[in-house]
Amino acid sequence: MKKVGFIGGYDKTDLILYIAKIMTVLKQKVLIVDTTITQKSRYIVPAMAPTLKYITTFEDIDIACGFTDLEDLKHYIGIPEEQELDYDLVLVDTDNLESFESYGLEGANNNYFVTAFDNYSLKKGLEVLSGLKRPIHLTKVLFSVDVSQEEDDYLNYLALGYKIDWNDYKVYFPIDIEDFEAINNNQRASKISFRNLTIPYKDSLTYIANEILGESNDSKVRKAVKIIERGV
Numbered sequence: 001m002k003k004v005g006f007i008g009g010y011d012k013t014d015l016i017l018y019i020a021k022i023m024t025v026l027k028q029k030v031l032i033v034d035t036t037i038t039q040k041s042r043y044i045v046p047a048m049a050p051t052l053k054y055i056t057t058f059e060d061i062d063i064a065c066g067f068t069d070l071e072d073l074k075h076y077i078g079i080p081e082e083q084e085l086d087y088d089l090v091l092v093d094t095d096n097l098e099s100f101e102s103y104g105l106e107g108a109n110n111n112y113f114v115t116a117f118d119n120y121s122l123k124k125g126l127e128v129l130s131g132l133k134r135p136i137h138l139t140k141v142l143f144s145v146d147v148s149q150e151e152d153d154y155l156n157y158l159a160l161g162y163k164i165d166w167n168d169y170k171v172y173f174p175i176d177i178e179d180f181e182a183i184n185n186n187q188r189a190s191k192i193s194f195r196n197l198t199i200p201y202k203d204s205l206t207y208i209a210n211e212i213l214g215e216s217n218d219s220k221v222r223k224a225v226k227i228i229e230r231g232v
Helices: 013-025 070-077 097-102 119-127 149-158 177-189 199-213 218-230
Strands: 002-007 030-034 054-058 061-065 089-094 110-115 136-144 164-174
Touching: 013 030, 013 061, 013 089, 013 177, 013 199, 013 218, 054 070, 089 097, 110 119, 110 199, 119 149, 136 149, 136 199, 164 199, 199 218
Parallel strands: 002 089, 002 110, 030 061, 030 089, 110 136, 136 164
Antiparallel strands: 054 061
16 A cells, blocks of 8 residues: 555545546555544535544545544444555645654655745645654655746745755646636536546656656556547
8 A cells, every 4th residue: 555645635536536636547546634633525526414423435535534633533333453544545635743643644644745936835735744753755745836946945944943854846736717616617517527638637646656657657657648538
């Protein structure tokens, strides 16, 4: 089982759902755990009579809300703490240090720092990492109309003193009205479709999905994206 962290104050719910959808088309069994303070997935993902804590299934993806850690989740499912969860991938969405630590994201297979360049997203995101005791390897996932070197330099400046080892490469998502419209339409229709997403957005999803798989699967991932586009 691989564990992947998506860290930051920026809204990551749809991004994680879309990556998870790619993985399910590739026959991966995926669990998303929403540990954020706002738990936005409660309002986006359809659920039958959601309670304080629950697991629901949407588009072949399992989504868990309200759990303090993986042991809490295992107790809910009814398996021993020492038993591994029956998933190929667990994607953890966090915006706070407490859940970062309780879900053991320091030891995750991949960790992504997701942010836009407004001060709230930057500073709230870095706050999650304020109590790190050991350096963590992070990949920047940057949402911007046009990422400039000045914006990246500002993020690096704010991160001075944090125990962060940034990856040399970055993943860019353009802030485009077409993507916002496609995402909003998906939410209203309670579905996941890539049909109206821009090519740069889909390329960035492909890159992250390929990296998480941990091997050269680019052609398989791109095929999965095409399948989701066609709604097959």
